[in-house]
Amino acid sequence: GAVVSQHPSWVICKSGTSVKIECRSLDFQATTMFWYRQFPKQSLMLMATSNEGSKATYEQGVEKDKFLINHASLTLSTLTVTSAHPEDSSFYICSARLAGGRGSTDTQYFGPGTRLTVL
Amino acid sequence: SQQGEEDPQALSIQEGENATMNCSYKTSINNLQWYRQNSGRGLVHLILIRSNEREKHSGRLRVTLDTSKKSSSLLITASRAADTASYFCATAAGGTSYGKLTFGQGTILTVHP
Numbered sequence: 001g002a003v004v005s006q007h008p009s010w011v012i013c014k015s016g017t018s019v020k021i022e023c024r025s026l027d028f029q030a031t032t033m034f035w036y037r038q039f040p041k042q043s044l045m046l047m048a049t050s051n052e053g054s055k056a057t058y059e060q061g062v063e064k065d066k067f068l069i070n071h072a073s074l075t076l077s078t079l080t081v082t083s084a085h086p087e088d089s090s091f092y093i094c095s096a097r098l099a100g101g102r103g104s105t106d107t108q109y110f111g112p113g114t115r116l117t118v119l
Numbered sequence: 120s121q122q123g124e125e126d127p128q129a130l131s132i133q134e135g136e137n138a139t140m141n142c143s144y145k146t147s148i149n150n151l152q153w154y155r156q157n158s159g160r161g162l163v164h165l166i167l168i169r170s171n172e173r174e175k176h177s178g179r180l181r182v183t184l185d186t187s188k189k190s191s192s193l194l195i196t197a198s199r200a201a202d203t204a205s206y207f208c209a210t211a212a213g214g215t216s217y218g219k220l221t222f223g224q225g226t227i228l229t230v231h232p
Binding site: 004006032034042043044045046049091093095097107108109110111112113115 | 152154159160161162163164167207218219220221222223224225
């Protein structure tokens with residue numbers, strides 16, 4: 001099956017530092033990856049859509065300068081939380097959609113998530 | 120914004136019983152998907168039902184979709200303790216929003232052995 005990995009699985013950082021989270025599709029190519037944020041006991045909120053070779057599309061209310069997304073290859077997207085603050089502490093989950101155009105599956109495959117704690 | 124409303128928010132049952140979770144949404148969709156999330160983990164895709172389908176089965180899972188009522192249900196039959204998790208519905212729109220998923224609030228299912 002399609003596997004998506006995330007690294008790191010958890011990270012603790014000091015306020016003001018930047019943190020990079022990687023999302024990789026291990027056995028398939030993904031032209032599109034999505035980044036979500038999930039607060040405890042809440043649902044997933046889509047932050048941005050990451051397209052290989054182009055700029056990410058951010059959802060309303062998400063600061064693009066705060067959450068930098070790079071999708072440099074068909075198997076890797078990165079999310080960098082810049083100048084992190086305690087309110088950025090959350091569970092960040094990525095997903096990847098199989099390449100192949102609209103005729104292919106609509107299924108998104110999710111990574112295991114990264115828990116970010118900002119002190 | 121969250122489109123889906125799920126009920127119940129929490130469901131507690133005994134092993135062997137059936138569990139039914141409902142999801143309602145507001146706008147037209149291309150498909151609706153159900154996911155499971157164990158505590159602190161990523162999401163596992165369970166089943167996808169397209170807007171032109173009414174019912175779909177996968178093992179002990181049965182999903183229905185009523186586009187006229189903008190609602191879906193997930194039935195887990197003969198539940199097991201291992202089914203304990205949060206279950207989310209997610210709707211996928213078409214057009215310019217193609218591929219984007221909007222998640223419901225989720226149902227926390229607890230299956231007691």
